[in-house]
Amino acid sequence: MGLHSGKTTAEKLAVKNGITFYRINSGKFKTSRADVFFVDNLSKERASGNAILPLMMKRGCESYPSVQALEGKLEELYGADINAGVTKKGELQFIGFHMSHISDRYTNGERLFDQCSDLLMCMLEKPLIEKDGFKESLFRQERDNMVDYIRSRVNDKLRFSLSRCIEEMCADEPYSIPEDGTEEDVLLLDPQNTLALYQQMIKTYPAYVYISGEVDDKSIQRFIDQFMATVDRGNIKKINPTNVNKDIKEVRKIDEQMDISQGKLCMGFRTFVEPTSEEYYPLVVYNGILGGDAHSKLFRNVREKASLAYYAQSVLEKYKGLMIIMSGIEAGNRGKAEDIILKQVEAMKKGDIAKKDIEATLKSLETGMKTMQDGQGAIVDFFMSQHLTESGEDFDSMIEKLKAVTLDDVVKVAQKVQLDTIYFLKPEGSRNEEETI
Amino acid sequence: MNYRTLTFDKLGETIYEYDHKTGLKVFLAKKAGYNKKTAMFGTNYGSMDSVFKVQGNDKEIHVPDGIAHFLEHKLFEQEDGNMLDKFTSLGASPNAFTSFSQTVYYFSCTDLFEDNFRMLLDYVQNPWLTDENVEKEKGIIGQEIRMYEDNADWRVFFNLLDCLYVNHPVKIEIAGTIESILKINKELLYDCYNTFYTPSNMAVVVVGDFEPESIFSIVDEMIQFKNTGKVEKKYPDEPKEINIEYKEQKLAVSMPLFNMGVKDIAKVSGFELLKRRIALGIALYHTLGRSSDLYSRLYDEGLINDSFHFDVSINKNYGYLAWGGQSPDPKKTADIISETIAEVKSKGIGQEAFDRIRKSQEGMFIRSLNSVDNIAREIMDSYFNDTNYFDVGKAYSQIDIDYTNSVFREVFENQTALAVINPL
Incomplete structure (x- = not known):
């Protein structure tokens, strides 16, 4: 062991054919990985199509033309893994492909990176196609699965209420589009138009590659030389910045009913803070004090003092400048819970913040930044975010910026935060009248 | 010290x-x-x-x-x-x-x-x-x-x-x-x-x-415990038979959801427990994993999707194998799975598949050592099951195909059960 355990860095290796290659330096992991991201502007027209692409890639490729063949090969490679899927950050959609395998020191001399990256390249560059479209039978299955998947969003009540809140809050903004699109847009997909979209992805979407773990220079060079080498990527698409501003005329209140036991309250706020602005760091601290950890105002007041909830927390969407407060409560306690939550938001604006709370938050954020470096995937995600916003920060510099935040900075940000939408997913048949104190 | x-x-x-x-x-x-x-x-x-x-x-x-x-x-x-x-x-x-x-x-x-x-x-x-x-x-x-x-x-x-x-x-x-x-x-x-x-x-x-x-x-x-008494644990004997074959509940979900499983009532601990857990893991992976014939068949027929998963939980005082996910027709899916389990029981796992899956599972174990939290949980869990965490490697090298087939057959002598959540 004793590989460099110091600073975690991302070193730019090459920009080639419209693809930026990075190497993550951190030697403590037992696995090596390659993470590939294609980036697109989040749009109604392409969100569903982009989302079905990784599903099609996972069905196999020329050399391993079925899931069974592909998975069998991965098993032979000591349980190597290739996963793929879409995520959204702000108003951008990411199509990610993630390959990982155990390091060669554990394989009795077998070298895995070249073999696994060949498999990854095969999936990406030689998917299962017939005539001018994706293989029809596979395509139909994946389209059906996507429809089922989108419908099953309702199964997870917390995530469902969160995404409904965001859909309503950002109704006329691209951010309202779910990361894997909508059922009606999935149904517009066919093998031909999806293959055309695939061509757009590999030819025109900006692409980033991160290689991490114990991979030797020769294998890295081989990867850079071969990855997408035959694809003409001369015309890379422009990516739009996410808009964090919007005029809030009045607070929207949306109640929906479902046959459930627990009501889910989601309160959507806008912070009007860009991820690249200096105000971003005070915002992170603000969110931590208000609803981050067990020391936060929401946890203390909604859960510990009033016993209204098991969870009461706030989360930031960094790129869109949103803050959502969530809590699961009895329907009859809804008014009480809203009051307590809004009082905490008000207290933040007034600067009613104990010194020990700001200190605890700063420490907890520092711990978070340090432990993030113990997760190989988390490191990739961190640097991806930095490269996306061209922030140039690394873990250490970000910790310094957070530690420099003062109470005044937090209060200044608190002034900007505005309530936009209150969404409540309400148990059917629950009492409509609210308890009054 | x-x-x-x-x-x-x-x-x-x-x-x-x-x-x-x-x-x-x-x-x-x-x-x-x-x-x-x-x-x-x-x-x-x-x-x-x-x-x-x-x-x-x-x-x-x-x-x-x-x-x-x-x-x-x-x-x-x-x-x-x-x-x-x-x-x-x-x-x-x-x-x-x-x-x-x-x-x-x-x-x-x-x-x-x-x-x-x-x-x-x-x-x-x-x-x-x-x-x-x-x-x-x-x-x-x-x-x-x-x-x-x-x-x-x-x-x-x-x-x-x-x-x-x-x-x-x-x-x-x-x-x-x-x-x-x-x-x-x-x-x-x-x-x-x-x-x-x-x-x-x-x-x-x-x-x-x-x-x-x-x-x-x-x-x-x-450490200053005042109380240093010994704990005696006693659990009721669990019969071979199951309680009920099928249980259904309705909830606000988009399509049916099922869990199917079988219990393991063998009383094992220590190194035997580790071996049994790993062997059952290999056998279940072979039967239901993404490289299995069964998975492909169910997936192609639209009976399961990406949510399909399985779990092997073998412990000192209880054990079960469980699998499930979303399915438009849980009963039909369960019937096909039962047929396949019967087939695997009679034919056994082939050598090529056994070697490949064992290698893959061992790789997964090495991968799990990336996580500080996971290591801590596993050490605690091993101790409470009277096993030794780092005997896992030894257990992998000691189990063979005959042992694996025999524990799989033994567990599936017990009847399986099915639980389903239907949409409202």
């Missing part, structure tokens, strides 16, 4: 093991290069310990469902404030979990480990319960229970356990029910605490880049 050092050269890992004079077992897994440090203090006591004799009393008591989990919540509360607050004020991230057979308190941090570690060892030894703070917790846990009532994956899993088990308390809801927690009071909580929070029934696990003496001397300084 006397401790044992176990090094695993091939994996580059070292574990130190220390026996405190009270009988408390202490482990340190050294993790070089990691920022994160974690410590767990756990008791081999969980939701299934519902009937027991309180020390000094010959009569068995039957406690309300969910009491182990309730006690977990309450230990965080101390006379001078909430422990969650104290840990977070030092930049640590504290938490706890209650499972069928364990209650574990832990934190992770990057700095000030020793201060946090002292706090952990201190508060778990010193409950502070009042009638008032016990009552207050009922609202919070009530909402936790409500949250699980709406969670279809959780519901279908507990419905399966209810199908499989006739007597065994593993089928009891971990958090209890809204009704059962109302019966919990301070006295009952102390009875549970005094019975199960004793050093011989507990363990401490630390993972991080530490020297062993520095950790074990803090344990020496902080």
Whole structure:
């Protein structure tokens, strides 16, 4: 062991054919990985199509033309893994492909990176196609699965209420589009138009590659030389910045009913803070004090003092400048819970913040930044975010910026935060009248 | 200071093991290069310990469902404030979990480990319960229970356990029910605490880049258990037969959801348990995994999707294999799976598949060593199952295809059961 355990860095290796290659330096992991991201502007027209692409890639490729063949090969490679899927950050959609395998020191001399990256390249560059479209039978299955998947969003009540809140809050903004699109847009997909979209992805979407773990220079060079080498990527698409501003005329209140036991309250706020602005760091601290950890105002007041909830927390969407407060409560306690939550938001604006709370938050954020470096995937995600916003920060510099935040900075940000939408997913048949104190 | 050092050269890992004079077992897994440090203090006591004799009393008591989990919540509360607050004020991230057979308190941090570690060892030894703070917790846990009532994956899993088990308390809801927690009071909580929070029934696990003496001397300084009684656990005999074949519930979901499974009533522990767990893992992976004929068939027929998963849980006092996911037709899916299981039982696993899956599973084990949290949990779990975490490698090399086929056949002599959640 004793590989460099110091600073975690991302070193730019090459920009080639419209693809930026990075190497993550951190030697403590037992696995090596390659993470590939294609980036697109989040749009109604392409969100569903982009989302079905990784599903099609996972069905196999020329050399391993079925899931069974592909998975069998991965098993032979000591349980190597290739996963793929879409995520959204702000108003951008990411199509990610993630390959990982155990390091060669554990394989009795077998070298895995070249073999696994060949498999990854095969999936990406030689998917299962017939005539001018994706293989029809596979395509139909994946389209059906996507429809089922989108419908099953309702199964997870917390995530469902969160995404409904965001859909309503950002109704006329691209951010309202779910990361894997909508059922009606999935149904517009066919093998031909999806293959055309695939061509757009590999030819025109900006692409980033991160290689991490114990991979030797020769294998890295081989990867850079071969990855997408035959694809003409001369015309890379422009990516739009996410808009964090919007005029809030009045607070929207949306109640929906479902046959459930627990009501889910989601309160959507806008912070009007860009991820690249200096105000971003005070915002992170603000969110931590208000609803981050067990020391936060929401946890203390909604859960510990009033016993209204098991969870009461706030989360930031960094790129869109949103803050959502969530809590699961009895329907009859809804008014009480809203009051307590809004009082905490008000207290933040007034600067009613104990010194020990700001200190605890700063420490907890520092711990978070340090432990993030113990997760190989988390490191990739961190640097991806930095490269996306061209922030140039690394873990250490970000910790310094957070530690420099003062109470005044937090209060200044608190002034900007505005309530936009209150969404409540309400148990059917629950009492409509609210308890009054 | 006397401790044992176990090094695993091939994996580059070292574990130190220390026996405190009270009988408390202490482990340190050294993790070089990691920022994160974690410590767990756990008791081999969980939701299934519902009937027991309180020390000094010959009569068995039957406690309300969910009491182990309730006690977990309450230990965080101390006379001078909430422990969650104290840990977070030092930049640590504290938490706890209650499972069928364990209650574990832990934190992770990057700095000030020793201060946090002292706090952990201190508060778990010193409950502070009042009638008032016990009552207050009922609202919070009530909402936790409500949250699980709406969670279809959780519901279908507990419905399966209810199908499989006739007597065994593993089928009891971990958090209890809204009704059962109302019966919990301070006295009952102390009875549970005094019975199960004793050093011989507990363990401490630390993972991080530490020297062993520095950790074990803090344990020496902080461990002062007054109560050093032995815990006698007794679980009812579980018959071979299942409780019910099929259970159905309706919830607000988009399409049916199923869990199917079989129980393992063999009583094994130690190295045999490890071997059995790994062999059943290989056999089940072979039967249901993404490279299996069955998976392809079910997927191609649209009977399962990406949500399909399976789990092998083989422990000292209970064991089951469970699998499931979304399906438009759970009964048809279950029938096809049953046919395939019968086929695998009669034909056995082929050598090529066995070698390939064993290699893959061993790779997964090595991969799991990336995670500090996972290592800590596994060491605790291994100790409470009387197994040795780093014997996993040895177990992989010792199991063969005949053993694997025989345990698979043995377990599937028992009947399977099916639980389904249908949309409203």
